[in-house]
Amino acid sequence: MSQNVKFVINTVDREKEIVRMTLKNIKFLKDNKINFSLPVKTVEEEYDIKKYETFREKVEQAWDKKKDFTQRLLTFFHEPLETKFVVEISNYGPLGFYSFNKHAVTINLNTRLNPIDTIMHEMTHIMVEPFVLRYHISYHQKENIVNAILRILETTPSI
Numbered sequence: 403m404s405q406n407v408k409f410v411i412n413t414v415d416r417e418k419e420i421v422r423m424t425l426k427n428i429k430f431l432k433d434n435k436i437n438f439s440l441p442v443k444t445v446e447e448e449y450d451i452k453k454y455e456t457f458r459e460k461v462e463q464a465w466d467k468k469k470d471f472t473q474r475l476l477t478f479f480h481e482p483l484e485t486k487f488v489v490e491i492s493n494y495g496p497l498g499f500y501s502f503n504k505h506a507v508t509i510n511l512n513t514r515l516n517p518i519d520t521i522m523h524e525m526t527h528i529m530v531e532p533f534v535l536r537y538h539i540s541y542h543q544k545e546n547i548v549n550a551i552l553r554i555l556e557t558t559p560s561i
C-alpha cells in the first residue's frame with residue numbers, strides 16, 4: 403500500500419461533524435451544483451461499518467496502482483516526497499472535499515465518480531491551497547488551476 407496515503411474509516415462522531423458542515427454549507431453546495439448526501443435517519447442508525455470496509459478495500463487496491471501520482475504531485479510542488487495525506491471515508495457530504503490543515507481528503511463512498519480521480523483532484527487542492535489564499539483565487543479559478551495541473555501530471559513521465 404502507498405506509504406504517503408492512509409485510508410481511514412470515519413467514526414460516528416466524525417460523520418456527525420460532516421453532516422453539520424454539509425448543512426452549514428448547503429447554499430454554497432447548491433449554488434455551485436455540487437452533489438452531496440445526507441442521512442435519511444440518524445447517523446447512528448445508518449452507520450454500517452461493513453459498507454465502509456468494502457469501499458476502503460476497493461479504493462486501496464485501485465490506489466495502489468496509482469501511487470506514483472503522489473510522487474509526481476509532490477515533485478511538481480517541490481514538497482518533501484515523504485509528505486503524508488489522509489483519505490477519510492464518509493457516507494455523507496460532498497462526493498469529495500479536502501482539509502488543508504489536516505492534509506486530509508474526505509471521499510463519499512456513495513460517489514458514482516471514480517474515487518481515484520476524486521482523491522487525486524482533492525490532493526491537488528491541498529497543494530494549491532497556499533497559493534489560493536495568498537492570491538485570493540476564486541472558486542472557479544481554483545477548479546481550473548487544479549484541473550490544469552492534473553492534466554500536466556498525467557503527461558509527466560513517472561519518476
Ligand SMILES: [Zn+2]
Binds near residue numbers: 548
Ligand atoms: Zn475541486
